[in-house]
Amino acid sequence: MNTALSFSMQKNHLTIILAGDFIRYEDERVLHPLWAQVRGKSPKTITFDSQKLQNWDSSLVVLIYRLMQYAAKHAVQIDTTGLPIGLQRLLTLAFSVDRKPTVSKIPHLDFLSRIGQTVLVIIDSIQKGLRFIKAVLKSIGRAIAGTAVMRNIDFWFALDDCGPKAIGIVSLISFMVGLILAFVGAIQLKTFGAQIYVASLVAIGMTRIMGAIMAGIIMAGRTGASYAATIGTMQVNEELDALKTMGIPATDFLVLPRIMALVLIMPLLTMWADFMGMIGGGAVGVFMLDIAPQEYWNYSIKAFDLTNFLVGVFHGFVFGAVIALCGCYYGIHCGRNADSVGIATTKAVVSAIVWMIVMTGIITWICEAIGI
Amino acid sequence: MTQDISIRAQNVTVGYDHFVLLDDISFTVNTHDIFIIMGASGGGKSSLLRVLTGLMPPLSGSIFIDGVDFTAADALSKEQIMQKCGVLYQSGALFSSMTLAENIALPLQQYTDYSEKMIADLVSLKLALVGLKGFEDFYPSEISGGMKKRAGLARALALDPQIVYFDEPSAGLDPISSKLLDDLIIDINQCLGTTIVVVTHELHSIFDIGTNSIFLDADTKGISGRGNPKDLLKNPPNAAVYNFLTRGGQTHAQNGK
Numbered sequence: 001m002n003t004a005l006s007f008s009m010q011k012n013h014l015t016i017i018l019a020g021d022f023i024r025y026e027d028e029r030v031l032h033p034l035w036a037q038v039r040g041k042s043p044k045t046i047t048f049d050s051q052k053l054q055n056w057d058s059s060l061v062v063l064i065y066r067l068m069q070y071a072a073k074h075a076v077q078i079d080t081t082g083l084p085i086g087l088q089r090l091l092t093l094a095f096s097v098d099r100k101p102t103v104s105k106i107p108h109l110d111f112l113s114r115i116g117q118t119v120l121v122i123i124d125s126i127q128k129g130l131r132f133i134k135a136v137l138k139s140i141g142r143a144i145a146g147t148a149v150m151r152n153i154d155f156w157f158a159l160d161d162c163g164p165k166a167i168g169i170v171s172l173i174s175f176m177v178g179l180i181l182a183f184v185g186a187i188q189l190k191t192f193g194a195q196i197y198v199a200s201l202v203a204i205g206m207t208r209i210m211g212a213i214m215a216g217i218i219m220a221g222r223t224g225a226s227y228a229a230t231i232g233t234m235q236v237n238e239e240l241d242a243l244k245t246m247g248i249p250a251t252d253f254l255v256l257p258r259i260m261a262l263v264l265i266m267p268l269l270t271m272w273a274d275f276m277g278m279i280g281g282g283a284v285g286v287f288m289l290d291i292a293p294q295e296y297w298n299y300s301i302k303a304f305d306l307t308n309f310l311v312g313v314f315h316g317f318v319f320g321a322v323i324a325l326c327g328c329y330y331g332i333h334c335g336r337n338a339d340s341v342g343i344a345t346t347k348a349v350v351s352a353i354v355w356m357i358v359m360t361g362i363i364t365w366i367c368e369a370i371g372i
Numbered sequence: 373m374t375q376d377i378s379i380r381a382q383n384v385t386v387g388y389d390h391f392v393l394l395d396d397i398s399f400t401v402n403t404h405d406i407f408i409i410m411g412a413s414g415g416g417k418s419s420l421l422r423v424l425t426g427l428m429p430p431l432s433g434s435i436f437i438d439g440v441d442f443t444a445a446d447a448l449s450k451e452q453i454m455q456k457c458g459v460l461y462q463s464g465a466l467f468s469s470m471t472l473a474e475n476i477a478l479p480l481q482q483y484t485d486y487s488e489k490m491i492a493d494l495v496s497l498k499l500a501l502v503g504l505k506g507f508e509d510f511y512p513s514e515i516s517g518g519m520k521k522r523a524g525l526a527r528a529l530a531l532d533p534q535i536v537y538f539d540e541p542s543a544g545l546d547p548i549s550s551k552l553l554d555d556l557i558i559d560i561n562q563c564l565g566t567t568i569v570v571v572t573h574e575l576h577s578i579f580d581i582g583t584n585s586i587f588l589d590a591d592t593k594g595i596s597g598r599g600n601p602k603d604l605l606k607n608p609p610n611a612a613v614y615n616f617l618t619r620g621g622q623t624h625a626q627n628g629k
Binding site for chain 2: 024026057058059061062065066086087089090093094095096335336337338339340
């Protein structure tokens, strides 16, 4: 049977007649005149005739729900006794007062209030960051004193995760960076027959900063993100709350093994990245620029400077601390839903890279000031 | 309001790889039933629900929904069948990046041709039905656990399903919120004629809302009791059902039986 909605207006009384199936009903050709009648003629009472009504769904309930809301606002009497019992009960349920919530949404802030709140958030973030660093330093102090609540297995697990398991990707990327560095250098140096200095360029570039930067970026994306996601999920699962209630500092139990592992492993990864970058540069020198392997090696060794190398390794050490701190900080300050874990992970990687660049600037400035 | 639609499980075996949880069970959920799947923890209740909702295949056997073999159906047919079903997960499973209104609007936008205004009105209606009128713009993180469940129910009801599955609806709720949800389940069943399948081990809920039930026995890996829970309490078919429904004989002792 087809859907049919009709209505008749007699004096101040509107009767709505429903017939057939009202499944996913939204016929504006009928509903528009109905609403025009309701709003234009302002009936005093509305009744329903549903004797021929067969199947119905929420679309019909919405129509009557809207009418009832209108009736409540405009002092129109609405009689639903002509509707099926189930529909009547559903409407009663929708209008039941006792289930209405009393909590109200936080009001929308105006422009100035939002600026004020942003400033407060920034101040709060700085305070939280400083408090976190202080807590980590205290944990390190406890670790030195041998009183930190840290499981050795967690340290070894973190070390395995950020060391041997990261070697592959660090090797590949560093090799490629050495290769690119040599390529770019070769294009320029070849023009005046000085392609042999590609070896020097790669050796200095990789050992001084590029090895550390590349290892740092890889580890920020790989391990820093992993720290934030792991600890963030623990926050969602209330595992951090459990640690707190047991009186175990999260910085001891979760942050310390990760920071120790990354600070220990990053200088080693930097050295490895330096080596792989030089191998990559060598591949270009030997196979594309026809430099003899022995000659390339000699020039590399000649360009290799222990100070540069140690500055690069120091960068690695600092980057390790930065990546671990950012990953753990955002993990611990993660919200309590799935979305927050994603946000924490993104923030951890972005802030780790930003802080790595900032620290590079500071170290370079210090090196410049002391003449190394 | 709804058409007749029933569920029939035929010789279903549920498990993971070689680990069998339920072996060769058969049961029927009749139209408009509030059907309780009960049993002790680890008995396979939630796994059976995953099989019924198509989240995992049975090791063997078939599930018939509205006469169609759901387990053997192709992806399109499964999608069509699942549009007739709603599921309320234990935590509500609301999408945290969406407001309650957006959560409920999602299936309506996906599967219907309703106008935006109609969808907004339907969302308001569904939220009003579960007692969350005015919470349209709230995010899941801003509401309580009980409210999340009710919002999850509103989303499950968005497409006017003929079957609604509930996974441990009372878990983590205080007695008043739990009672409120039970009342809501009865209201939905009676007002909309929806067939309801509830996985639970909460005795209050079982007796308050259940019109039919099965008891899953972890020891026999089968069904060791079936029927109206109140009838099962009066005439328990075996010690396992008796112990479960009386909390190890406590209720009988308290009642002086």
